[in-house]
Amino acid sequence: QVHLQQSGPGLVKPSQTLSLTCAISGDSVSSNTVTWNWIRQSPSRGLEWLGRTYYRSTWSVDYAESLKSRILIVADTSKNQFSLQLNSVTPEDTAVYYCARVAGGLFHSWGQGTLVTVSS
């Protein structure tokens, strides 16, 4: 049974950096059969895939085109977790953020979600 536990602040000031972490239990961040993803959800955009990291003999990342200039996803093998950083946030980045484990294109396991509000 895979469990994903998210942590990070729920309030971020405009122009600052949003940082979230997803701790994994029941699987390894270094697994070569799954990918580790971040998604967000807002009433206006629905579910929006943000990016992923995965290990296939080397580490790789993919990001949503619209966020490429300000997003960073990093895996930490020593803590079996992965993280999201989103720079230069604006109120439009206000959303519930989820981490998720994906296999074969299916989002099998999700974190509990973190409401992040961008406001001064």
Next chain:
Amino acid sequence: ETLMTQSPVTLSVSPGERVTLSCRASQGVTSNLVWYQQKPGQAPRLLIYDASTRATGIPARFSGSGSGTEFTLTISSLQSEDFALYHCQQYNNWPWTFGQGTKVEVK
């Protein structure tokens, strides 16, 4: 990227009714289509994958059909626990994309 369009946005129904939700892809996704159910305050839960295969533990009242660009999720007799938000997602064309969701609410 592949745009997924769900309809209707909101569906008002009574318990026991048959419900049909639609999902349309802007380009073909073969049968690589999944449905999720999401209840308030919870993360989405995988219901059906490969367009028509129920995930483990999903009741038989949920069924999926379609291929290519047109897909349907049917709930044969709506139960009280089925009032929720339903999302479709394609995993045929990179990047994976989600629909905007259909909310099934009490009439």
